[in-house]
Amino acid sequence: MKKFLKDNATLLALIALGLILTFLSPAFFTPRNLTNLARQVTIIGIISVGMTMVILLAGIDLSVGSIVGLAAIVVTLLMQAGLSAWLAILLTILLCGVLIGLWNGFWIAHYDIPPFIITLGMMTIARGLALTLSNGSSVPVTSKVFSIIGGGYIPKGISGIILAIGLITILYSIYKNVKQQKEYGMEVKKSEVITKAVLAILGILFAFAVFFSYRGIPVPVAIFAVIVLAGVYTLRNTKFGRRLYAIGGNEEAARLSGLNVYKTKLMVYTIMTTLATISGIILASRLNGASPNLGKMFELDAIASVVIGGTSLTGGYGTITGSIIGAFIIGVLNNGMSLLGINTFYQLIVKGLIIIVAVWFDVMNKRKKA
Amino acid sequence: MSEVILEMKDIIKDFPGVRALDHVNFQARTGEVLALVGENGAGKSTLMKVLSGVWPYPTYEGELYIKGDLKEFTNTREAEEAGVAIIHQELNLIPGLSVTENIFLDKQETNFCGKIEWFKLHSKTKELLEKLNITDIQPTDLIKELTVGQQQMIEIAKALSVNAEILVFDEPTSALTDREIEDLFMIIRALKAQGVCMIYISHKMEEIEEIADRVTVLRDGKTIGETTRIKDITLDEIITRMVGRDIEDMFPKQDFEQGEKTLEVKGINVEHPFLTDEKKVEDVSFSAYKGQILGIAGLMGSGRTELVSGIFGVNPDETTGEVYLNGKELSINSPQDAIQEGIGLVTEDRKLLGLLLGQDIVTNTTLASLDYVSKYGVINKLEERKVTNKYVDELNIKTPNIDVNVNTLSGGNQQKVVIGKWLATKPEVLILDEPTRGIDVGAKVEVYRLMNKLVEEGVTVIMISSELPEIMGMSDRVLVMCEGKLVADLDREEATKEKVMEYATGNFKGGSKA
Structure with a gap:
C-alpha cells in the first residue's frame, strides 16, 4: 500500500486536487468544464510527450513555444494563399516540424553543442520568423474543415465505440501480459494486476461519463490520446525507446554498445518539433486564426509537466504517463483557479510553488530509496 | 616497538538486511603499513567509513580509540581533526584549481580583510611537496595538467597538510603506471619513517608483499585470523583467508589447438586527439588465432586501450589502418559496425x-x-x-x-x-580490456574460466591486462606495447615476467623484436 502511494503520488495528487476543486466550485465537476479542461491540456500535453523524450536524453528543447507560434502562422498563411486545409497541414508539419527538428538535431548531435544553446537560438529564430511572415499581425482563417481539428467533436455514438474498444484493448493487453508472465514462470503480482485493471475501467468509465454527457470526444483530445499511446508504446516496447533510456543513462556506454547516438538524437529532436507543430496547428484551428505571439512560455509549461511527472533532468529516468499527469495537474490548477476567480497573478505564484514542491517530493523519495 | 595509535573494538555495523561488520577488532600502529585485504563486500570500505566518520556515531556499535582516547565522530571533519585521512580510489580533487588551492581548499589563511594570503600558501605547499620529495610539480600547476599519479601525490600532500597521523589508502595503485607506483612506495616508506600509520587496501598481492608490514584479512564482515606479519604468512595463505577456501589454481589455463587466423590488423595508427604530431598508437600490426588467448601487456598509457578502441571504431577520425577478419577486409567506422562484423569489446x-x-x-x-x-x-x-x-x-x-x-x-x-x-x-572476436580490475579473487578465477570456455567454443579472445601474473597465467601469446608501438610478440615459453617488463618499460637489452 505504501509503495502504491509512493509510486502513484502524482496521480493521487491530481485526484485530490480534483476533489478539492469539486467542493470549492460547483462549476468544476461538470461535463462541460471537464471537456474543456481536457481540450486545454491537449496543447501542452502533446508537447510534453516530445519533451519527455528530449529530457530522457538529458537534453532540453526551449524552441517549442516559438515553434507553436510559427506553425500556427505558417498553416494559416498557407491556407490564406489558397491551399486546402490538409495540404497546408502536411506542408507545415514538414517545414516547421521535420525541417527545424533536423536542424536542431544536427547541431546538437553533430557538433555536440549543448541543446540548451541550440534550442535557445531556435527559440528566437522561430519567433522572428513568425513575426516576419505575419508582418507582426494576426492571420485569420475561415475553413470549416480546418476548424474541426481544434474545435470539433467526435459524435457520441462513435465516441462510445472508441472508448469501448479502448477498454477492451487495455484489458486484453493486461490479460495477455499476465498470461505471458505465467507461461514464462514469472511471479504474477495479483494486487498490481487488479489495480491496473480497476484503474483502466474507472478511467474509461469516467471519460465515458464526461464526454457522453456533453458533446462527445473533442477531436484534439482524440489526437492527443493517439499521440500519448504511441509515445508510451514506443518508450516501453521499441528499440528506439530503449535507446533513449540508454543514451540518457550513459551516452558513452551506449555508443560503445553499438547504439547509433547521432541518429537517435536527430530523431528525438525531430519528433519534438513535429509534435510542437501539431500543437500549433491545433491551436490555430481552435482560435480560427493565428497570432505570431502564440505559444510564448509553452516550453516552460511543458518542461514543468515533465518534471512534475518525475522525469529526471539529468536523463535516463522517466515516463510519458508521468508527464501527462503533470500536464493535467497544471491544467487543473489553471482551470480551477480561474473558476474560483483567483487573479492570474496569483496563479503564476501557485504554479511555481507546485513545481518546486513536486520536484522536492521526488528528490526526497529517491533519496530514501538509495 | 611502535605504539598502537588506532584501535577499533567490537565494531558492528548493520545495513537493512545485512550485517556489514560483525564484531570487528582492528589495531594499527604508528610507523607501519597495515594491509587490509578482503574480497569485495567483505567490509573493508565500511570499516574505513566508520573510522573516517562517514558512518557517524552512533550508527554503528563498538568503540573507536585513537591514541587511547575514545572517539565518537559525528562527521568526517571531526575524524580529520583527529588525524584520520583517506586517499580515495576516485580522486577528490577539483581539476580546474591549482595544487595550492586544492591542498588548502576552504582552509586558506586570510588577512584581516579576508584576502587569501597566496604567497604564504604557495610556500607552504612547496614545503609539503618537498617533504614528499616531489620536485616536478609547482604549487600553481592546475590539477588537470597533472598525471593521475601526480594527482595522487597531491592527495597525500593534502592529507599531510592537516597533520594526518592515520592515512588510509584505498586501492591507490589501480590507475598508476609502474613508475608511479614506485614513486608512491617511496613516499610511503618515507612517511613510515616519520611515524605515520598507514592502512593500505589493495587487491594486488604483490604490492602488499612489497609494501606492507602486517596484514589483516576481512571476510563477510569478520576479521579472519590474527593480524599477521607479512613475513610470517604466504600469499596463498592470505588468499585462503580471504575466500575461505583454497584456490588451488589461480590461473586455470586450458590449452586448445591453435586454429586458423581470424583477426588480423595491419598498420594501425591512432592520432593524438589534441597534439598534431603525437601518436597514441604507431604502426601496429598483429594477428590473432582461434583457440588462443592473445594477451596484450604494457604500462598504462602505452596505447593498448587506444589500439583496441581504434580497431573497434571508437575514434574513426583519428584511426587509420586495415582490419581483416577471416581474410576479409572490414570497414569499421563505429562500434556499431564492429559489432555487426562480430567483434566485441569489454571496455x-x-x-x-x-x-x-x-x-x-x-x-x-x-x-x-x-x-x-x-x-x-x-x-x-x-x-x-x-x-x-x-x-x-x-x-x-x-x-x-x-x-x-x-x-x-x-x-x-x-x-x-x-x-x-x-x-x-x-562475437567471433572478443577483446577484454582489463577484465578483472577491481574485482575479487573468486570472481577473477570465474572470468578466467569463462575465457577458457569461450576459446573452446571457437571465440578468439584478446585480453589487455596491467597485471603481469594474469598475462603470464592466461595468454598463449603475449604482445607488449611501449609508447604506442608494438615492441614484442612473444610465445608463452619466451614470455617471462622480466622480459615482458623490460620490453614494456623500453629497456630491453637483447635488441628489439617485433
Missing part, C-alpha cells in the same frame, strides 16, 4: 563505459544485442528476459532477480553483466 572502466548504472540487468544485458530480441523495431520482452536469464546462469551472476539495478551488484557481478552483454552479441 576497461565498467562504471563509466560499460554499464547503465540506473538500469536493471535485463536492459544492460541486451543493450548491444537488441537486434536479436526484436522484430520491426519492437522488443520482445519475453525473449529479452530469456536471453538475460541465460547469461545470468551461465556467468553465475549473483542477484536476487534480473530486475534489480546493476548499481546494487558487487564489482565482480557488474563485470559479469558487462561480459554477458558482449556474449549476447555472439
Whole structure:
C-alpha cells in the first residue's frame, strides 16, 4: 500500500486536487468544464510527450513555444494563399516540424553543442520568423474543415465505440501480459494486476461519463490520446525507446554498445518539433486564426509537466504517463483557479510553488530509496 | 616497538538486511603499513567509513580509540581533526584549481580583510611537496595538467597538510603506471619513517608483499585470523583467508589447438586527439588465432586501450589502418559496425563505459544485442528476459532477480553483466580490456574460466591486462606495447615476467623484436 502511494503520488495528487476543486466550485465537476479542461491540456500535453523524450536524453528543447507560434502562422498563411486545409497541414508539419527538428538535431548531435544553446537560438529564430511572415499581425482563417481539428467533436455514438474498444484493448493487453508472465514462470503480482485493471475501467468509465454527457470526444483530445499511446508504446516496447533510456543513462556506454547516438538524437529532436507543430496547428484551428505571439512560455509549461511527472533532468529516468499527469495537474490548477476567480497573478505564484514542491517530493523519495 | 595509535573494538555495523561488520577488532600502529585485504563486500570500505566518520556515531556499535582516547565522530571533519585521512580510489580533487588551492581548499589563511594570503600558501605547499620529495610539480600547476599519479601525490600532500597521523589508502595503485607506483612506495616508506600509520587496501598481492608490514584479512564482515606479519604468512595463505577456501589454481589455463587466423590488423595508427604530431598508437600490426588467448601487456598509457578502441571504431577520425577478419577486409567506422562484423569489446572502466548504472540487468544485458530480441523495431520482452536469464546462469551472476539495478551488484557481478552483454552479441572476436580490475579473487578465477570456455567454443579472445601474473597465467601469446608501438610478440615459453617488463618499460637489452 505504501509503495502504491509512493509510486502513484502524482496521480493521487491530481485526484485530490480534483476533489478539492469539486467542493470549492460547483462549476468544476461538470461535463462541460471537464471537456474543456481536457481540450486545454491537449496543447501542452502533446508537447510534453516530445519533451519527455528530449529530457530522457538529458537534453532540453526551449524552441517549442516559438515553434507553436510559427506553425500556427505558417498553416494559416498557407491556407490564406489558397491551399486546402490538409495540404497546408502536411506542408507545415514538414517545414516547421521535420525541417527545424533536423536542424536542431544536427547541431546538437553533430557538433555536440549543448541543446540548451541550440534550442535557445531556435527559440528566437522561430519567433522572428513568425513575426516576419505575419508582418507582426494576426492571420485569420475561415475553413470549416480546418476548424474541426481544434474545435470539433467526435459524435457520441462513435465516441462510445472508441472508448469501448479502448477498454477492451487495455484489458486484453493486461490479460495477455499476465498470461505471458505465467507461461514464462514469472511471479504474477495479483494486487498490481487488479489495480491496473480497476484503474483502466474507472478511467474509461469516467471519460465515458464526461464526454457522453456533453458533446462527445473533442477531436484534439482524440489526437492527443493517439499521440500519448504511441509515445508510451514506443518508450516501453521499441528499440528506439530503449535507446533513449540508454543514451540518457550513459551516452558513452551506449555508443560503445553499438547504439547509433547521432541518429537517435536527430530523431528525438525531430519528433519534438513535429509534435510542437501539431500543437500549433491545433491551436490555430481552435482560435480560427493565428497570432505570431502564440505559444510564448509553452516550453516552460511543458518542461514543468515533465518534471512534475518525475522525469529526471539529468536523463535516463522517466515516463510519458508521468508527464501527462503533470500536464493535467497544471491544467487543473489553471482551470480551477480561474473558476474560483483567483487573479492570474496569483496563479503564476501557485504554479511555481507546485513545481518546486513536486520536484522536492521526488528528490526526497529517491533519496530514501538509495 | 611502535605504539598502537588506532584501535577499533567490537565494531558492528548493520545495513537493512545485512550485517556489514560483525564484531570487528582492528589495531594499527604508528610507523607501519597495515594491509587490509578482503574480497569485495567483505567490509573493508565500511570499516574505513566508520573510522573516517562517514558512518557517524552512533550508527554503528563498538568503540573507536585513537591514541587511547575514545572517539565518537559525528562527521568526517571531526575524524580529520583527529588525524584520520583517506586517499580515495576516485580522486577528490577539483581539476580546474591549482595544487595550492586544492591542498588548502576552504582552509586558506586570510588577512584581516579576508584576502587569501597566496604567497604564504604557495610556500607552504612547496614545503609539503618537498617533504614528499616531489620536485616536478609547482604549487600553481592546475590539477588537470597533472598525471593521475601526480594527482595522487597531491592527495597525500593534502592529507599531510592537516597533520594526518592515520592515512588510509584505498586501492591507490589501480590507475598508476609502474613508475608511479614506485614513486608512491617511496613516499610511503618515507612517511613510515616519520611515524605515520598507514592502512593500505589493495587487491594486488604483490604490492602488499612489497609494501606492507602486517596484514589483516576481512571476510563477510569478520576479521579472519590474527593480524599477521607479512613475513610470517604466504600469499596463498592470505588468499585462503580471504575466500575461505583454497584456490588451488589461480590461473586455470586450458590449452586448445591453435586454429586458423581470424583477426588480423595491419598498420594501425591512432592520432593524438589534441597534439598534431603525437601518436597514441604507431604502426601496429598483429594477428590473432582461434583457440588462443592473445594477451596484450604494457604500462598504462602505452596505447593498448587506444589500439583496441581504434580497431573497434571508437575514434574513426583519428584511426587509420586495415582490419581483416577471416581474410576479409572490414570497414569499421563505429562500434556499431564492429559489432555487426562480430567483434566485441569489454571496455576497461565498467562504471563509466560499460554499464547503465540506473538500469536493471535485463536492459544492460541486451543493450548491444537488441537486434536479436526484436522484430520491426519492437522488443520482445519475453525473449529479452530469456536471453538475460541465460547469461545470468551461465556467468553465475549473483542477484536476487534480473530486475534489480546493476548499481546494487558487487564489482565482480557488474563485470559479469558487462561480459554477458558482449556474449549476447555472439562475437567471433572478443577483446577484454582489463577484465578483472577491481574485482575479487573468486570472481577473477570465474572470468578466467569463462575465457577458457569461450576459446573452446571457437571465440578468439584478446585480453589487455596491467597485471603481469594474469598475462603470464592466461595468454598463449603475449604482445607488449611501449609508447604506442608494438615492441614484442612473444610465445608463452619466451614470455617471462622480466622480459615482458623490460620490453614494456623500453629497456630491453637483447635488441628489439617485433
